[in-house]
Amino acid sequence: MYVRCMSQAGATYDTSGVVASLAADDKNSAAELVEVLAHCRSITASADYRMLCAASLIFDERCEDYLIEVAERDSGERVSVDELMAAGMEHFAGRDPRAEFGPDGMERATAEVGAVLNVPAAKAREIITAGDTARYRLVFTGQALAVGRIDLAGFLLICTRTKLVVDPELVKILDTHIAQALFDRPPLSRARLGAMVDAIVAMVDPDALLRRKERAAADRDVTIRPDRFQPGASRVSASLPITDAAAIDARLTAMAASVHSGDPRTRAQRRADALTALAAGVDHLTCGCATCTGPTDTEIDVDVDAPVDPAPAVEQPAPQPIAPPVTAAQPFFHIVVNLSTVLGLDDQPGYLDGRGIIDADTMRALLADAEREFLRRDDPARAATSASTYVPSKKLQALVRAGELCCTFPGCSAPAWSVDLDHTDPFDHRDPHTGGETVRENLKPLCRFHHRVKTFDKRWRDYQSPLGEAFFQSPTGHMFLGNAYTALDIFPALGPPAKPQNHPARTTLATRRTQKRAAHLRAVERADDANPPPF
Incomplete structure (x- = not known):
């Protein structure tokens, strides 16, 4: 089939090759x-x-x-x-x-x-x-x-x-x-x-x-206009400094998570209701579960024509279930920073989870009243203790997440502190020492979607190198590197320790280079002695 078309600009193009390619596909x-x-x-x-x-x-x-x-x-x-x-x-x-x-x-x-x-x-x-x-x-x-x-x-x-x-x-x-x-x-x-x-x-x-x-x-601004794609709805967009946006996002997330588990609204709906509540001057979200929205008093039917008993028996209303109090919304976000920057020894930038790089002054201002957690490379004793447990310790979770920027699946940008931690080699619950241990070298962040795909679709395979590289092999056999750039490139101190300068391999090569240089100088000296001036 041959098709010849004309573009809006007046140029002609042949679509027969495209049609043939689609047929071959x-x-x-x-x-x-x-x-x-x-x-x-x-x-x-x-x-x-x-x-x-x-x-x-x-x-x-x-x-x-x-x-x-x-x-x-x-x-x-x-x-x-x-x-x-x-x-x-x-x-x-x-x-x-x-x-x-x-x-x-x-x-x-x-x-x-x-x-x-x-x-x-x-x-x-x-x-x-x-x-x-x-x-x-x-x-x-x-x-x-x-x-x-x-x-x-x-x-x-x-x-x-x-x-x-x-x-x-x-x-x-x-x-x-x-x-x-x-x-x-x-x-x-x-x-x-x-x-x-x-x-x-x-x-x-x-x-x-x-x-x-x-x-x-x-350039900060907020715009509210009708949604072009959904009649009856409006779209709210804002351009804010990165720290202000992170604070608002954390507040909405905390308010959405403060209600009871029986609340019928989705997480997205709760966040939208939280924004509306903040606009109304309310700093909490009303729970919508059946217990919180049910009747508080029991209605009793009374027959007015019945004879009055001088000492009537009073029927006590059935006790109503009492909902536990809604927890207060505590917004928070995570920042990874070098200790030297916090102490003012340098001005290296930090990383705000889900947002990106922030300058040192802004970071120190945010950390002034923040809860701090100091991370070091794996402690062998602590690592041995947590290796046999399925749930990583809080220190180990923080270390793994701080070393990444987002989900390690290729192309995914889900923030590292809001996703799952996946065992690359599956954890053996019957005998933990024979299966994938809970250690840094066997853990990586994966969002819930890609975690489920990897777990239930056995045609997907994943591998993790000693340097933390996360490789994924698709069902077609193609291999992808998911984390070609990580927080370790920004904060090298979180990575594996560098080889010492006196490592045997380096010493051997240095010795060989010294010997070759000495031999070359001796050869030059012998040539000069054999050919004295004027040559």
């Missing part, structure tokens, strides 16, 4: 279709890179057109001092002297790109800006998009998180570090990619974190 196995998915992801990323560059080139051309039109009508020359002063006053007043010439190059390109891609003006501007970034600002990182190492959403995330680095020399260094990190690792989830980019920004330009903090405070 019906006969492919699951393993072959996985390769098709990977190929499509790579091709899509390359096409997105070309789309960004094309949008940026359109912007360049429209800017040139605009400048030519302006030059034809206004050369910029002023014949008198009064005209020059008037132009300066217009500038200081914030009025654009070129407004009379109509839309500028960006506005023209935005309209054109938006029409072709059928996207709003804001999205079109984002694409144009990202194209400029890929061509001139983050060139090496843009190449990672071009060859499919990251997707368009990942590149836009990098553009957003690096835009406050303004020094051109620092931008070049930043671009190099990000590109190297991307090419050294398999694709990362959004949470891991964001943390990695933020950590590199903090290393290259620490002041950028402070500028981001100021920008977030200045």
